[in-house]
Amino acid sequence: MPETTPTTGTGSTELDPANPFAQPWDLPYGLPDFAAVRTEHLRPAIAAGLAAQRAEWEAVATDPDLPDVANTLEALERSGQLLRRVLAVFHTLASSVGTDEIHEIESEIAPQLAAHQDALWLDHRIFARIESLANAEALVDLDPETSWLLAEYRKNFLRAGIRLGPEETERLKELNARLVTLETEFGQRVVKAMEAGAVPVDDGDRLAPLDENTVAGLARNAAENNADAAHLIPLRLPTQQPLLARLEDRELRRQLLEASERRGSGVDEASDTRAILLETARLRAERARLLGYDTHAAYVAEDATAKTVTAINEMLGRLAAPAVRNARQEAVELQDMLVRDGAGAELRAADWAFYAEKLRKERYDVDDAVLQPYLELNQVLTDGVFYAAHELYGITLHERADLAGYADGVRVWEVTEEDGTGLGLFLGDFYARAGKRGGAWMHHLADQSHLLGQRPVVVNNLNITRPPDGEPTLLTWDEVRTCFHEFGHALHGLFSDVHYPSLSGTSVPRDFVEYPSQVNEMWMANPAVVERFARHHVTGEPMPAELLRQVLAAAEYGEGFATTEYLGAALLDQAWHQLAPEDVPTEPEEVAAFERSALEAAGVAFDLVPPRYRSSYFNHTFGGGYDAGYYSYIWSEVLDADTVEWFTTEGDIAGDGGLNRMAGTAFRAKLLSRGNAQDPLQSFRDLRGRDARIEPLLTRRGLKD
Incomplete structure (x- = not known):
């Protein structure tokens, strides 16, 4: 028996009161009652939430009263509370539990959610009310946060395509629905690829010098996954795998890195992501052109603090050459260690983490085995x-x-x-x-x-x-x-x-x-x-003072590798999303060649330092969320490094490095508490009294000439 029945007169869907989502949670702070939720509750609750919010939007659109903050902005902000409740739980389960049934629902509802968003952002009646409010803003004396919210709504309507013609609007809806379906499928296949690519190990001697707990964990992993081996090394999302720094068996290191880099590349048909990522890149480029932008990257940048692709390219380009230069210098040191070790004549990418860790131990007398007990x-x-x-x-x-x-x-x-x-x-x-x-x-x-x-x-x-x-x-x-x-x-x-x-x-x-x-x-x-x-x-x-000093010194080693690895991924993300639709490759076999060409053009094609994510498992960008935005980490680090300088200078009290209530209160009040209630860069200026400078970042990462 279905749990939903239509109500009369509203076109919405009423949720069975027995469904745990039917009422707000009564646990402290509105914590969801996860114990009460079963998978069969999700579909009807999502359907009811979608219908309820559509009815709330319709009430805004058809309100006969003149638009004001209460009947337009606040009404929009209050809408969708049932949907918020159920999606908060659903997305949590999809990302952190991920059963086959949850993934089936995820694939099913992705286009529904895209259509739901289109129902708001392409509603000319609601946009007309927003425009009316914007035109009257000078007369109604809005408070700063409400004024900012109004501007955000207006911007979002425009960026969503509210001014497109009927045929273009229908194509936009098709693109939005298809893209969320592709992004969902990509993310699910990335998880499958990690599971399929796990490396089996029968001979426990090959796991030297791992500690007993780690080896036991790998044995437990094999048992839980019904592996046909005594031990199973799981893959983590980035290219580099944690055990690469600890495994003495050079061939096993090669196998592990190869398994990591080959994910999604067709070695396992069920988790091949290449056709998905190509279609995603092509459709994003088409959507951007439809909306009046040269590329998807340009569309994304406009709504970020970067504002332009030019600004992003200039910043990444400024970092690439010195990062690779530093990485090559580090490689020379590691090559020397490998030769002294008698392990072979030529350093390989799979050797990097192991010899970098060995160098840290030799130079700073530190390794994970020494640190972990602390x-x-x-x-x-x-x-x-x-x-x-x-x-x-x-x-x-x-x-x-x-x-x-x-x-x-x-x-x-x-x-x-x-x-x-x-x-x-x-x-x-x-x-x-x-x-x-x-x-x-x-x-x-x-x-x-x-x-x-x-x-x-x-x-x-x-x-x-x-x-x-x-x-x-x-x-x-x-x-x-x-x-x-x-x-x-x-x-x-x-x-x-x-x-x-x-x-x-x-x-x-x-x-x-x-x-x-x-x-x-x-x-x-x-x-x-x-x-x-x-x-x-x-x-x-406590950790001995000398060991701590060595840990902190060792943490500064390897910035050439770290920056080059990161930039490889960030520049790949930009390369895919700065393409016109007709320039996106069409065959899955072309993905690797495009990657290589893009990395060479950007000056970061250093085989010993593969990108943090290769395209076929780059979930940040092709799974959605950070598409054309992976540069964000280094862009944010400019603000971060400048703020750390503030904590350790102006925020310092008697040498505490800024660890005090005065500095914390200022950071919380001027920045952490503000969310997006004003221009975020204004929040930074409120803290620092100026715009950010890049010099602290260059110093931190050793990129100054």
């Missing part, structure tokens, strides 16, 4: 990530064992202000699992909004290999960095203090959104912070 997950969180946030902002996180997440291992914390006032909830989903997409990310289950009386509920996702039951979760230094980075996104969401939900938290241009998270990485190296979290998980002894 980097236990709970200590890093409680005594590192959360402690820094408390010192800066006065907040405290209390774990709520009475509140459940959406999967085994998901943990929930309540976040409170210094006076005990509840701020929101933070969920941590730290472990990899079957069906979970790779990488690390933050997302919202609820957005802060004074209009809706809603406080934030945010989630951090990582993909750490779960240790055997009862064993500690020991991290690498890079995984510690990821913990601080993703919590920076969480703080951006938690500290949001805006009226309208569409302007909340991380709803900022994509080339700005990484900025607060990158700033938060600085605290992992602050002496007062690292002294607390870097303690031996058995003895409680």
Whole structure:
């Protein structure tokens, strides 16, 4: 029996009251009751949510009263609350649990959601009300946030194609529906490719010198995936795989990197992404031309802080040559080590991480095996990530064992202000699992909004290999960095203090959104912070001061590789999206050649340093979200490096590096709390008193001439 029945007179769909989505959640802060949700609840709830919001938009469009803030802007902002509830849960399950049935629903609803957005942004009646408000703005004296919201709505209507003719509009709708279908399929195939590309290992001796816990984890992974091998090395989303730095078996390293780079390239038919990415690039280019832009990259840049493709190309071009120069210098050192090791005559890409780690150990007397006992997950969180946030902002996180997440291992914390006032909830989903997409990310289950009386509920996702039951979760230094980075996104969401939900938290241009998270990485190296979290998980002894000094020095090594690897991916993203429709290759076999040509043209075709993501598993860009926007990380880092300079100079008190309430309060008030309630670059100027300078970034990455 279907759970939905049509109501009379509205054209909407009423949801069965027994469906858990039918009413707002009654858990603290509106946390979804995941235990009550079953897969069969999702389709009817999504259908009801879509219909309900369509009815709400129709009420706005047909309102006989003259447009005003309440009956137009606020009505639009209030609309879709049922849909928000169900999609928050659905997208969480799709990205972090990812069963076959969830993926089936995901593919099914993708074009429906695209059509739903078109129903708003291509509605001439609602646009006319927005235009009327914009024309009357000088007469109604709007507050700054409402004025900004009005401008955002008007801009979004125009960018969505509201002024196209009827035939063009129909083609645009077709393109939007097809593109979201392609992006969904690409993302699903990327997960399949990671699973299909996992490397089986029967001979345990080949896993030397991995520690017992890691080897046991690989054995557990093989058992859980019914692998025909004793051990199974899972793949992570980027090209470089964590175990490349630790495996002594050179042939196994080659196999692992090759498996990583071949994902989506046709070696496994079910996860071949090449035809999808080509069609995606071509249709995005066609849509951009239809909307009046030269390329998809130009369309994306206009709505970001970069504004133009020229600005993006100039910045990436300025970094490429010195980055590759530094990487080649690093390669010479690693080649010398390989020859001394008697491992072969020529350094290969699969050797880089292993010998870079060996060089760090030789030069700085540091390697992961030495560090990991001091980097236990709970200590890093409680005594590192959360402690820094408390010192800066006065907040405290209390774990709520009475509140459940959406999967085994998901943990929930309540976040409170210094006076005990509840701020929101933070969920941590730290472990990899079957069906979970790779990488690390933050997302919202609820957005802060004074209009809706809603406080934030945010989630951090990582993909750490779960240790055997009862064993500690020991991290690498890079995984510690990821913990601080993703919590920076969480703080951006938690500290949001805006009226309208569409302007909340991380709803900022994509080339700005990484900025607060990158700033938060600085605290992992602050002496007062690292002294607390870097303690031996058995003895409680702090990391020796000399080891810490060596860790921090070693962390500065390898910027040539890191910058070149990143730029390879960012420049590939731009290359695909700066094409006209007719210039996009047509055959899957042409993808590799296009990649090679694009990297050579950009000056970053260095075989020893493959791009962080190759096109066939570049989920950031072809799975949607960062299409033509992967440059955002380095663009945001300009702001980040400048802000770190501010913390350590103007924000410093008695040598604390800015780890104090005065600096934290200023950063929170002037930037973290503002969301997209004003021009984000104005928020930066409010903090710094000027525009950002690129020099701190060049110094940080060793790119100055």
